[in-house]
Amino acid sequence: xxxxxxxxxxxxxxxxxxxxxxxxxxxxxxxxxxxxxxxxxxxxxxxxxxxxxxxxxxxxxxxxxxxxxxxxxxxxxxxxxxxxxxxxxxxxxxxxxxxxxxxxxxxxxxxxxxxxxxxxxxx
Amino acid sequence: xxxxxxxxxxxxxxxxxxxxxxxxxxxxxxxxxxxxxxxxxxxxxxxxxxxxxxxxxxxxxxxxxxxxxxxxxxxxxxxxxxxxxxxxxxxxxxxxxxxxxxxxxxxxxxxxxx
Numbered sequence: 001x002x003x004x005x006x007x008x009x010x011x012x013x014x015x016x017x018x019x020x021x022x023x024x025x026x027x028x029x030x031x032x033x034x035x036x037x038x039x040x041x042x043x044x045x046x047x048x049x050x051x052x053x054x055x056x057x058x059x060x061x062x063x064x065x066x067x068x069x070x071x072x073x074x075x076x077x078x079x080x081x082x083x084x085x086x087x088x089x090x091x092x093x094x095x096x097x098x099x100x101x102x103x104x105x106x107x108x109x110x111x112x113x114x115x116x117x118x119x120x121x122x123x
Numbered sequence: 124x125x126x127x128x129x130x131x132x133x134x135x136x137x138x139x140x141x142x143x144x145x146x147x148x149x150x151x152x153x154x155x156x157x158x159x160x161x162x163x164x165x166x167x168x169x170x171x172x173x174x175x176x177x178x179x180x181x182x183x184x185x186x187x188x189x190x191x192x193x194x195x196x197x198x199x200x201x202x203x204x205x206x207x208x209x210x211x212x213x214x215x216x217x218x219x220x221x222x223x224x225x226x227x228x229x230x231x232x233x234x235x236x237x
Contacts, residue, residue: 044231045216050224059224095172107220109163113172
């Protein structure tokens, strides 16, 4: 059974760092691009970042460029999101999501989502 | 960046009746070479992660009930629920995955029972 499980969320002060993890199981992790999508409390979905199946392409929404880094460890079937210089507007539930098809390009819709991990940035 | 605008923001429909949600894109998401529209629809039930219903604008995902259908091309798209069920109370989002990132979502439509 395909599954994604996020972890690493919590309460952090503005300007600090946090690393989120997403452990995958039930599918060949190394064959698929992976994404992070976030949802601020009571708000809609916002795409955050992508890494292609081979790690050759990473990209980010403009508001996190230079602060967030997406990475993957295929030996551990795990996706990461390293978040630096956190701001109050980064407060959200962060979901990892699997690309629905294998491609060398980052574009994809998402056929598998984790349950999310809450990041709260507050002093 | 491509902006997706959904309408309406909220919708109340009686059980068994039809619900229609629209999604308008600021630019075409139709890829000529592949003859496909790079647009998906998701349902997000309260307290749950999103789940994909429709991909490529009109392809129902495996396991999705046939009361859900998608239509449209280019910049204008529609999600239709032919006969609303109680479990369809949710927020609905369209998403474009055309070309380069960011892969934006619409602002969402809240669907309730009348």
